[in-house]
Each structure stands twice: as structure tokens, then as C-alpha cells.
């Protein structure tokens with residue numbers, strides 16, 4: 199039996215480890231076996247930037263219009279719901295809280311749900327609510343990466359060196 203870790207070493211999108219955090223209140227059932235092991239070993243800090251930023255479950259889907267996470271952070275793009283509500287502040291607040299959590303626990307690694315306007319590490323939706331994805335990072339992924347946290351998607355877990 200592995201002794202629980204003294205502190206987490208990976209921030210993980212909460213929805214990837216079975217938490218109810220997604221906009222549509224669904225649970226991702228096919229949780230990766232490696233993530234299950236890391237959670238059991240106490241290595242994971244589950245975190246949802248959008249709910250941390252004050253959004254509810256469920257909530258309206260949102261997409262970044264006119265850019266990606268980095269352009270939102272520089273004030274040159276905004277995040278809108280399908281109905282046109284500007285939720286940029288909640289997204290930026292959530293990203294900052296994720297960075298605070300990484301700093302507090304000295305985390306240098308994050309596994310984030312790809313495709314999300316917050317957590318996407320390689321792709322996001324194109325801002326037109328038509329189901330098209332483009333290359334780019336979400337707001338939280340971009341902020342963490344800018345501050346030295348290595349961000350990985352759930353599809354690249356095999357490349358991670360985690361000690362269990």
C-alpha cells in the first residue's frame with residue numbers, strides 16, 4: 199500500500215476526477231485509471247476555475263470570442279455565453295485562483311480538460327458556438343503556462359512522470 203502524499207503535486211481539472219463541475223452538469227464517466235491512482239495517492243488537487251470564479255453548475259456554455267486565453271488575459275478578447283452574456287471576469291478570476299492554488303501548494307504541473315475555454319491546453323472552440331475547435335489555450339491554461347506551470351491535456355497523461 200502506498201502512503202498518502204504529504205501534499206498534492208498536480209492540479210487537475212475537477213471534472214476529470216469525477217467532480218460535478220461541467221456547464222451541463224454531466225459527469226465524465228471514463229476517468230483515466232492513472233488519474234484515479236494519483237487521486238488515491240493524495241497527489242491531486244481537483245480544481246474548477248469556472249466555478250471558483252463564481253459560475254454555477256449548470257451554467258450556459260461559453261466560448262472565447264476573437265482570440266484565445268492569452269488574448270483574454272491581455273484584455274484583447276472576451277468570453278461570452280451562447281446568449282451573449284459577458285463572463286470574462288469570472289473566467290479571469292477563476293484562472294487567478296487556480297494560479298494562487300498552484301503557488302500555495304507549490305504545484306508545477308497541471309492536467310486540464312482540453313477544449314474548454316478555461317482548461318483547454320491545445321484546443322478551444324472558435325467562439326461562434328458552431329462546434330468548431332481551433333488551436334489555442336483556455337484562460338486558466340494560458341495563465342498557468344505563463345507562470346511556469348507545465349500544462350497537459352487528459353490525452354497526454356502517458357507522457358507525464360508521476361511517482362505512482
Ligand code: SF4
Pocket residue numbers: 211212213214219220221245246247248249311314316317
Ligand atoms: S473543464 Fe475546467 S472549467 Fe470546465 S468544468 Fe472542467 S474543471 Fe471546470
